[in-house]
Amino acid sequence: TNQVSDSDQEKIDAIEWMTFDPLQRSEAMKQANAIMRSFLASKKLLACKKAFDQLPVKSIDVIFKNTLQQTGNTELSNEDGNAVKEYLCIKAYLDAHDAFNEWFAHYHGRKPTLPEPPSAANYMERVAHEHRVKEHKVEVAQWQSSLDQLTKRAEESLYNVLLFVTGGWMVDQNDVSQEEGGRLHQMRLLRQLCLPQICFLLHTVLHSTKQHHACLQLADLVASENHLLYRSFGREELQKLLSKIRESCLELLDAKLDPLGYELA
Amino acid sequence: LGRFLQTDEHKYMSWLHNIAMGNFLQAHATLFDLAKEEEKIFSKKKTLLSLSKLAALASEDPPDIIANNWEEIQREQTLMLHQEQLPESVIEGLALDVEKFRVFSAEELIELFTGELNVDAMEFDFKKALDLLEFLPKDGRADFDRLLMLIWSRAILRDSWTDLDSTEAETACKRTVFFRTVELAIAEDMDLATRLPNLDRLLSSDELQGLSSNKTFRFFLGTAFEQIQRMMAK
Known part of the structure; x- marks a missing residue:
C-alpha cells in the first residue's frame, strides 16, 4: 500500500493529461474515479491518494460552471451528479484513513514516559527529579489534549464514510440507464471491501478511548434499515464485529454496569 | 438451575x-x-x-x-x-430526555403523533399514525377501530372547515390536512377501502360530535369525500 508501481504511476500521470481542457473536466473526473476504484480494490491507498491529488481541487466548481454555461442552470446531468458524489465518497474514505493513521501514531507512539526516579537521591537530584515530574505532567496533559482532538477528528471522518449522505457511501444518487463498464458492480464490491474495514477502525478508536457505549451503538448503525450497512458485511466480518463488541461489553461489566452499559437493575 | x-x-x-x-x-x-x-x-x-x-x-x-x-x-x-421520528414539539412537551426514552407502544405513538403536543402535525404525521395501526397487538380489533376513527377525526379537526371558501369548495377541501393525508395514503398504496371509514361513520365519531350537525362542515366534508371516491375509483 505504500509504494506506487511504475505502471500505476503512468495511470496517475494520465489523469493530468485529461485535466488540461476545463471543458472535459467531468470526463476527467469519471476517468479518475475509475482509476481510483481500481486502486482501492487492490488496496493501493497511496496510489489512490496520488490519483486524487492529480485532479485539481476546484474540479467540482468547474463542472458546475460548465453545466451552467451549457444548460443555463446548475442542475448536473445524472452521470455528472453520480461522478461528483463518487469523487466525494473517495475523498471521505481517504480522509478517514488519514485521520485514523494520525490518531493511531499519536495514541501508540508519542505518549511521554514517566521520568525514572534517581537511584541515589541526594538533594539536588531529588529537586531535579521533582522538576522533571512536573514537566512530565504538563507533557501528558498536552499529549492528552492532542489525542482528544485527533480522536474527535478520526471519529468524525470514519462516521462520515459509514453515514455518507444521499443513500450511502459509493451508492449512486441518480439512476443511469446504461451501466458503464461494470461500474455499479465495482462500487458494490468496494462497499463490501471498505465499509467493514472502516467500521473496525472506528471500533478501534472508540474502544481504545474507552467509549464503550459508542462501541455498542455500532451494532445499531450496522443493523439499521436506513443505512443497510449490514448488507456489505460478510458472515465472518459480522462474527468479527460481534466479537469486538463483546470485548466492549466485558469492559462495561468491569465497570459494574450491565453488558450494554446501563445501570444494573 | x-x-x-x-x-x-x-x-x-x-x-x-x-x-x-x-x-x-x-x-x-x-x-x-x-x-x-x-x-x-x-x-x-x-x-x-x-x-x-x-x-x-x-x-x-x-x-x-x-x-x-x-x-x-x-x-x-x-x-x-x-x-x-417523534417531532421535537412532542418530545419537549413530554419533557423527555431522548437518552432516557422509554419504549412507547404503537397505541401511545398514535396518540402522540396525532395529539395536541404535535403542534405542527401534517399529513405525514397522520399517515404515520395509520401505518402504526399495523403494530397494534393482533387480538385487539376494538382498539384498531377506535384508533382508526381517532386518527381520521383528529386529521379533520386540524382544519377549520366552517371557514373554508365555499366559492371554490373543491380546491378548498384539497388543502385540508385530512385530504392531503388521503392523497398521501393513496400515493403510498395504502388500501383505503379498509383504512378509511365512510362519511356517516366518521360523522358519528365522538371527536366530531361538536361539528357533525353543522351544515357547512357537512357540506365541505361531503365534497371532500366525493373527490376521494373519484380518486379511489381510478
Whole structure:
C-alpha cells in the first residue's frame, strides 16, 4: 500500500493529461474515479491518494460552471451528479484513513514516559527529579489534549464514510440507464471491501478511548434499515464485529454496569 | 438451575459466552428474547435488537430457523424508527430526555403523533399514525377501530372547515390536512377501502360530535369525500 508501481504511476500521470481542457473536466473526473476504484480494490491507498491529488481541487466548481454555461442552470446531468458524489465518497474514505493513521501514531507512539526516579537521591537530584515530574505532567496533559482532538477528528471522518449522505457511501444518487463498464458492480464490491474495514477502525478508536457505549451503538448503525450497512458485511466480518463488541461489553461489566452499559437493575 | 439461568443477569452473560464460543444462533435467540422483554429503556431495546439481528446474520445455521424471528425483528425495528421520528414539539412537551426514552407502544405513538403536543402535525404525521395501526397487538380489533376513527377525526379537526371558501369548495377541501393525508395514503398504496371509514361513520365519531350537525362542515366534508371516491375509483 505504500509504494506506487511504475505502471500505476503512468495511470496517475494520465489523469493530468485529461485535466488540461476545463471543458472535459467531468470526463476527467469519471476517468479518475475509475482509476481510483481500481486502486482501492487492490488496496493501493497511496496510489489512490496520488490519483486524487492529480485532479485539481476546484474540479467540482468547474463542472458546475460548465453545466451552467451549457444548460443555463446548475442542475448536473445524472452521470455528472453520480461522478461528483463518487469523487466525494473517495475523498471521505481517504480522509478517514488519514485521520485514523494520525490518531493511531499519536495514541501508540508519542505518549511521554514517566521520568525514572534517581537511584541515589541526594538533594539536588531529588529537586531535579521533582522538576522533571512536573514537566512530565504538563507533557501528558498536552499529549492528552492532542489525542482528544485527533480522536474527535478520526471519529468524525470514519462516521462520515459509514453515514455518507444521499443513500450511502459509493451508492449512486441518480439512476443511469446504461451501466458503464461494470461500474455499479465495482462500487458494490468496494462497499463490501471498505465499509467493514472502516467500521473496525472506528471500533478501534472508540474502544481504545474507552467509549464503550459508542462501541455498542455500532451494532445499531450496522443493523439499521436506513443505512443497510449490514448488507456489505460478510458472515465472518459480522462474527468479527460481534466479537469486538463483546470485548466492549466485558469492559462495561468491569465497570459494574450491565453488558450494554446501563445501570444494573 | 433452569430458573437461575432464566434471570436477566444470566441471560446477559450467556449471549456473551455464546459469541465467544461461536454459537451465533443461540446468541441471536437469547438477544431476541431480551429485546422483546426490554420495555424500560428505548436505546437498550434497540441495541439488543440490533445485536440479535447481527448475530442471526453471523450464524451459519440454515436461514429458515431464523426466518420467523427475522420478520419480527424488522417489524420491531420499524416501530422503533417511528418512535425516533417523534417531532421535537412532542418530545419537549413530554419533557423527555431522548437518552432516557422509554419504549412507547404503537397505541401511545398514535396518540402522540396525532395529539395536541404535535403542534405542527401534517399529513405525514397522520399517515404515520395509520401505518402504526399495523403494530397494534393482533387480538385487539376494538382498539384498531377506535384508533382508526381517532386518527381520521383528529386529521379533520386540524382544519377549520366552517371557514373554508365555499366559492371554490373543491380546491378548498384539497388543502385540508385530512385530504392531503388521503392523497398521501393513496400515493403510498395504502388500501383505503379498509383504512378509511365512510362519511356517516366518521360523522358519528365522538371527536366530531361538536361539528357533525353543522351544515357547512357537512357540506365541505361531503365534497371532500366525493373527490376521494373519484380518486379511489381510478
